[in-house]
Amino acid sequence: MxxxxxxxxxxxxxxxxxxxxxxxxxxxxxxxxxxxxxxxxxxxxxxxxxxxxxxxxxxxxxxxxxxxxxxxxxxxxxxxEKNFQPIQIGEQIYVRADFHEPKSDFPYEIIITPKMSFGTGHHETTSMVMEHQLGIEHTNKKVLDVGTGTGILAVLASKLGATTISAFDIDEWSVENTIENVKLNDVSNVIVRLGTIEDEPHDMYDIVLANINRNILISQIPAYVTFLKPGGELIVSGFYEKDIADIETIAESVGLKKVAQLSKNNWAAVVFKYR
The missing domain is CATH 3.30.70.120 (Alpha-Beta Plaits)
Structure with missing residues (x-):
């Protein structure tokens, strides 16, 4: 392809x-x-x-x-490789390629080699989801990563203590890339597959991550909720601040309540809690 x-x-x-x-x-x-x-x-x-x-x-x-x-x-x-530079998210996360020098002073170092896959941490939506992840307890939690891209959010979830992470994407390159990045980061508890939310094996999760875009989120948030345990959290991004009201309306209609929000350069990332 x-x-x-x-x-x-x-x-x-x-x-x-x-x-x-x-x-x-x-x-x-x-x-x-x-x-x-x-x-x-x-x-x-x-x-x-x-x-x-x-x-x-x-x-x-x-x-x-x-x-x-x-x-x-x-x-x-x-x-x-002509364009990629390491980045840090706050004082805790350092994202680099395998040809960059490591930095041991960051609690969470993530190695990413994207192959046409979205999600290196450079874009505001990805970095804000990761910031939200830092504020959510992952220890012994189950996580679903919708549209995983490079697998960066799944890898972070594992490093934050999640027990099991299910990650999927509709793009073959993204699936291949996520598998590669999972190995680069010595992560063993991320299950990766090709597919959509419609064919996701039904299980219940503590955290659902979805960094996609406004239209897909509005269409699929009701489906995401069916995978959330009571008290579970949904982190969404991939849309502008002006779209928050529309996202919140559909989320509230299926029992979600907004509990946190980040904005950067007009992009937004929101955390919802289920019931």
Missing amino acids: DYIELTLQIDADFVEILMAELAELGFESFVETDEGLEAYVQEELFNDLAIKQMLENYASRTAISYQFKKIARQNWNEEW
């Missing part, structure tokens, strides 16, 4: 909204650059006309130029 790389030269003020627009069109990986943005979509999901129409709509508001390039699977690591 090959990918299409979209390189955008655009004012920094428009980067975040274009990431959201492109996510709606199937793009799943993003790298912010000095010139704007690089975004990646599976070749089979690439809709040239829809993307160009969306970008042209912004041309009247700001200077914008773009190029498309096909990226073969075997070239992805080379492309990614």
Whole structure:
């Protein structure tokens, strides 16, 4: 499976909204650059006309130029390594690649090698979910990671003391990538599979993680609740602050109550408690 790389030269003020627009069109990986943005979509999901129409709509508001390039699977690591830098989340989490030097002064060090998978900790949505995880007791808890991407949230859950983590994604690369990252981090209690919430074997969890996007969350939150134990917590992200009200409305309709919220650069991450 090959990918299409979209390189955008655009004012920094428009980067975040274009990431959201492109996510709606199937793009799943993003790298912010000095010139704007690089975004990646599976070749089979690439809709040239829809993307160009969306970008042209912004041309009247700001200077914008773009190029498309096909990226073969075997070239992805080379492309990614050009841009990836280690990051720290607060004073507790350090995320790096295996070619970076470790830092022993962080309680939780996570090694990530993404292969076209979303979730390196760089994006606000991922880092905020991880911040929320730090504030939730994971010891001896069961965790469900919906749309696992690179597996970074599942790995953190394991390092925080969760007993069992079930992680799935609809993308084969994400599943392969999560399995690889789980091994890189010497984690043995993450079960990874290809699939959706609809075919998830029914079990009850203490924590459900879902860093996806607004539309999928609104559609699937009622399904997530069926996997939550009473008193369980749902952490969701992948949407803007302006979408919190819509997310909260659907969550409340199925017995969830908002208990925590983080915002960063207009993105949001919310924790709900079940009953």
